[in-house]
Every structure is written in structure tokens, then in C-alpha cells.
Amino acid sequence: xxxxxxxxxxxxxxxxxxxxxxxxxxxxxxxxxxxxxxxxxxxxxxxxxxxxxxxxxxxxxxxxxxxxxxxxxxxxxxxxxxxxxxxxxxxxxxxxxxxxxxxxxxxxxxxxxxxxxxxxxxxxxxxxxxxxxxxxxxxxxxxxxxxxxxxxxxxxxxxxxxxx
Numbered sequence: 001x002x003x004x005x006x007x008x009x010x011x012x013x014x015x016x017x018x019x020x021x022x023x024x025x026x027x028x029x030x031x032x033x034x035x036x037x038x039x040x041x042x043x044x045x046x047x048x049x050x051x052x053x054x055x056x057x058x059x060x061x062x063x064x065x066x067x068x069x070x071x072x073x074x075x076x077x078x079x080x081x082x083x084x085x086x087x088x089x090x091x092x093x094x095x096x097x098x099x100x101x102x103x104x105x106x107x108x109x110x111x112x113x114x115x116x117x118x119x120x121x122x123x124x125x126x127x128x129x130x131x132x133x134x135x136x137x138x139x140x141x142x143x144x145x146x147x148x149x150x151x152x153x154x155x156x157x158x159x160x161x162x163x164x
Contacts, residue, residue: 002161003060005043007036011154019059022164029065037102037146041095044141047162049094049129053085060164090127093119098142111135 004020013033020026031039042055051057058079059065067076077083097115101107108114112135116126148158 003056003164005039005056005160005162006157007040007149007160008157009149009152009154017065019056019065021060021062025062027059027064031065036149038095038099040145040149041098041102041142042091043160043162044138044145045091045094045098048134048138048141049087049091049127051087051091052164053087054091055088056162057085057164058088086125087127089122089124090119090130093122093124094127094130094138098138101139102142102146107139 001022001024003022006016006018006020008016008018010016010030015031015033015036016028017031017036017039018026018028039055045051046054046056055068058068063076063079067079070079072080081089093115097108097111097118101111112130112132115130119126145158152158
């Protein structure tokens with residue numbers, strides 16, 4: 001059974017993200033307006049690169065979105081940055097760079113080198129599965145999801161599935 005994600009648009013512009021885990025359990029959280037794009041970008045990156053130990057993989061393991069939002073000293077030990085799997089940290093860099101493109105600068109021709117430098121500055125290995133072709137796929141998929149989200153009426157949902 002795949003992990004299933006449901007993004008439900010609220011009348012106030014926020015969203016409710018419900019994650020239906022592979023073990024049959026679920027968790028949900030309300031997302032401030034605009035942050036659903038970050039979570040959609042996570043979906044795109046994690047599915048395109050086949051990551052199993054990034055944000056949604058950790059949610060599937062039993063963590064909740066609020067667990068990630070706690071102050072560092074209150075987080076579960078596994079969610080303290082130095083304990084996170086490399087895929088989780090790599091995903092954040094990729095998601096953030098995709099969002100910069102989406103909101104600010106448009107497509108960056110030097111996406112991969114910029115990402116390599118940013119990760120090297122943090123002593124983080126660059127994911128070998130990330131290629132220029134996969135960056136193009138992620139851009140297209142994220143753009144399509146954002147367009148779909150923006151056109152979605154309040155009260156409606158987008159459902160996505162991913163193999164974990």
C-alpha cells in the first residue's frame with residue numbers, strides 16, 4: 001500500500017495535509033497559506049529521486065508534521081538536524097532551490113552547480129541520482145501541481161500517492 005497524501009484547500013486559503021501511512025494509520029496538520037507549495041515540492045523531489053528517508057518517509061515511519069516544527073530541544077531525537085538521514089537534508093536544499101525559482105528568479109541554468117556548492121558548504125553529499133534531466137522533470141511536475149492547486153476550489157482536495 002502506498003503512502004497517500006491529501007491536500008485539502010480551506011476557505012481561508014490554508015490547507016489541511018493528511019498523510020495516510022502504509023501501516024493504515026494517519027496524521028494531519030493545518031498548513032498556513034503558501035506552505036502547501038513547499039510540501040508539494042517535497043512530494044515532487046522525493047518521488048522523482050526515489051527518496052525513502054526524506055520528509056514523507058519520516059512521516060510514514062510515524063512522525064508528524066508538528067514534530068518537525070517543534071523547537072530543536074523538544075523534537076524527537078531522530079528529527080534533530082544532525083540525526084536526520086542525508087536524503088532528508090538533501091531534499092530540503094532541492095526543495096528550497098525549486099521554490100526560489102518558482103517565486104523569484106525563474107529557471108536557473110546553473111541549478112545543479114549552485115546546489116552542489118550549497119551542499120558542499122554544509123558538508124553534505126550531493127545526491128548522485130540528481131541529474132539535469134531530473135531537475136527538468138521536477139520543475140514540470142511542481143509547476144503542474146501548483147497550477148492545479150491554484151485552480152482548486154475551496155473544500156476540494158488533491159490526492160497523491162508515493163511508494164515508500
